[in-house]
Amino acid sequence: MPSQLTTAPAAAPEGAAPPRRPVRPALRLAGWLALAWLGPLLAYAVGAAGVLPVVVFGLAAGLLRAGRTLLDRLVLAGALLFGAVCAAGLLISAWPWGLHPVPVAGAALTGLLGVAAATGRRPRLPRPEAADLLAVGAAVLAALAMAGPYLRAGDLAGRLAYAMTGEDNSRHLAAVQGIGAVGGYLFTDPQAAARTTPEAMVWYPQGFHLTAALLDGFLRSGAPADPVTALDHYLGWAIGAWAALVLAVLWAALRLAGRRLDLPGTLALTGAVTAACLGSELARFVVYGYPGESVGLAATVVLVAVTCRPLARTRTQLCVVGALCVAVGFAYLMFLPVVAALVLAWLVRDRGRLRHHPLLLAAVALATVALTPLPAVGGLLHTDQVDNVATGGGVFPRYDAFLALGGLVAAGLAGGGLRLPVWRRYAGALGAAVAFAAGFLIYFRALGTDPRYYYGKTLHLLLAVLLVGAGALTLLLPAGWRRPPGRAGAAAAGRAGAGGRPGRRWHGLDRPARFLVAAAVVAACAGLAGLPRGTGIFAQPFGDRTTTWSAAWWSGLLDRPRPADVTARALAQAPPRPGAVTVVVSTHRREGYLATLFLSTLQGTAGASGPAVYQLPLSEPARSAALVEAVPGPVRFVAADPAAARIVEDLLAARPDLRPRVTTQTLH
Known part of the structure; x- marks a missing residue:
């Protein structure tokens, strides 16, 4: 039978006010909420908004x-x-x-604060x-x-x-x-x-x-x-x-x-x-x-x-x-x-x-x-x-x-x-x-x-x-390569090391040997993947050479220095002209296409320049002739060299009606 002897709570003094509910958690939550917005605002003001994604993450x-x-x-x-x-x-x-850092970071931190409040968790x-x-x-x-x-x-x-x-x-x-x-x-x-x-x-x-x-x-x-x-x-x-x-x-x-x-x-x-x-x-x-x-x-x-x-x-x-x-x-x-x-x-x-x-x-x-x-x-x-x-x-x-x-x-x-x-x-x-x-x-x-x-x-x-x-290959490894499950496994491994089967030993002396084997496995896989010379199992033809994508990338086999040089010069010498589509002309096949494509992107006009880039021939003079038909408005041809400029001059000589809306600039 349960005991009936219980201690009665002490009576409150007569006339005393009832106890108040604690308000500290609410104040703490309000403080964190204010910090969730003031912190991004301060970071943005001092030019340190780059730390905010790291904080959120x-x-x-x-x-x-x-x-x-x-x-x-x-x-x-x-x-x-x-x-x-x-x-x-x-x-x-x-x-x-839009993408302004302060409201984005503030909203993200507020959401995380809500998760913390709802779950009672603290970052750990x-x-x-x-x-x-x-x-x-x-x-x-x-x-x-x-x-x-x-x-x-x-x-x-x-x-x-x-x-x-x-x-x-x-x-x-x-x-x-x-x-x-x-x-x-x-x-x-x-x-x-x-x-x-x-x-x-x-x-x-x-x-x-x-x-x-x-x-x-x-x-x-x-x-x-x-x-x-x-x-x-x-x-x-x-x-x-x-x-x-x-x-x-x-x-x-x-x-x-x-x-x-x-x-x-x-x-x-x-x-x-x-x-x-x-x-x-x-x-x-x-x-x-x-x-x-x-x-x-x-x-x-x-x-x-x-x-x-x-x-x-x-x-x-x-x-x-x-x-x-x-x-x-x-x-x-x-x-x-x-x-x-x-x-x-x-x-x-x-x-x-x-x-x-x-x-x-x-x-x-x-x-x-x-x-x-x-x-x-x-x-x-x-x-x-x-x-x-x-x-x-x-x-x-x-x-x-x-x-x-x-x-x-x-x-x-x-x-x-x-x-x-x-x-x-x-x-x-x-x-x-x-x-x-x-x-x-x-x-x-x-x-x-x-x-x-x-x-x-x-x-x-x-x-x-x-x-x-x-x-899945780890399932085929010797037992010594696998971590024993918990204390029981560790004890079993110790007993095996003391006199059990050698394959199940878990002893410090085994670790150097296992690391050497691991290094050998990595070296073998690097060779099979073709990392040293590019002749691994994934190698494929690149023109007259068979190699891997990464080896071709590292060797410079795939880079495009000529159109890159033209694009860089055009970016410096031919700033965007309002209302006109800028087009690069070159005597080399695809060079004008690539240079125009990247130049328009870097100048922020890739959408407006779309008709001058896509669905056109890749070689001159056919490309320039088709381009002036595809683009109804003003066109500025930027010639990579004097030979490219002559292509545009020949086009204007044959089509004098284009002169009111076509201009030419030669890069130096």
Whole structure:
């Protein structure tokens, strides 16, 4: 029987006022809210707005509780923020402040403050581990390797020589500049974007471009950028997107490999995957300028990881999956069929967990379904995207390299991986990527043509998924390479080291040998990838030379110094003329086209100059003759040399009616 002896609360003195509710938490919240807006305002005033994205990123990672390591937190925070930026771009495009750093940072910090207040969390980050540093260091090293040609170029012409290898760089730069000028997505104001941006980019997925323009505004604290600075910053964001792809592939491979992989094994896997990224066609993303595909593929790879090995916290898992779907839809929508297959399979498998969070599931599903296909629907309604699938040059991939990677991954899966749920799920993701690529191949075969440009994009996805699966090979490693699970495993390893089987020893004396083996594995993979001489399994013909994309990039085989020099001189000597379209004329085939393309982008007139660039002959004098018919208004021809100037003089002599609207300038 419970005791009846209880202590009665002391009576309040007669006439005393009732106790007040504590107001300190409310005051503290109001103070943090004020700081969320005063901090960005002060940073902007002193020209230090560039620190604000770092603060937002750090706070977002600190408020997460999913993920065991610091790298987990950073990758997941990056996924959430990128998806949030893509979605918030619609609001930014509508509000009156555009991309101004103060309202953007203030809104972001206010949102994070709301998360902290609702969850009761305070920012907290795990300590970095050696494996985290290996992955981040490898991604930074890969980025520096691909940035090398830009870094060693001494001037604008030198950087342009490499940027002009892929003419897509001009269009992506124009889109970034256009978003900065419009103050949001280009498709929200097509008329304002018409001057600065090519028509084809108005409805192109702009997740990367909006993010780059947003970050660039912070970096410059809102100050306008001159053409040289705009190009340099764009190249930095493009290489950063590629670094994010490498980091995403590394993180996904390590996540699927699991926590039992020890430090030497982590070194071997990280080095092997990084070598493959540098030696394979993924390096082409920097060479030809595919930053949107870089971030879209990175988001898809992270989605593979979190659907194959879901996060322990269901709410966070839901939000991350939704953010990644939106990110892919706004960055590179071509991967959406595989994304849909991954998400549907995860929803079916984990329906028991999700059933306990019906409201959050409904909210995330509604937002994801509404936002993810938005760029695709807009593009289908306003452009001919479906017809573009069958355009572009032929694609002739190195199938032997895919066979080698596929065989290695299959060996790991057959060697015990399929007994584990995470690897069975990965096998399904790999099957979806294979089916996606095979579907495109069958489509082109049915058309009776060689596989075209976009078939290569499906192979990029397949290659990335195969590299993520490289962690399956860790299942074939000796037991000494795998971290013992917890104290019981450590004790068992100690007993084995004292007198058990040598293969299961976990002793300090074994570590040097394992590190030597890991270094040998990395060296072997670097050789297979062709990093020393460019003759690896991914090598392909470049004219009369067979090498890899990265080796051709480093050697200067692909740069274009002549059109770059002409463009740099035209930028300095022929400033934009209001109302007139500026066109570069050269006696060399494609040189006038490339120089006009990049000159118009750097001068911020890529949209207005579109009729003078596209759908025209590439050689003179046919190009100039067709150009004056395509452009109805004033035209200024900028001749690269006296020989090019004579082409325009001959045209005017034959067509004197053009003289009122055509002028000529010769560069010196």
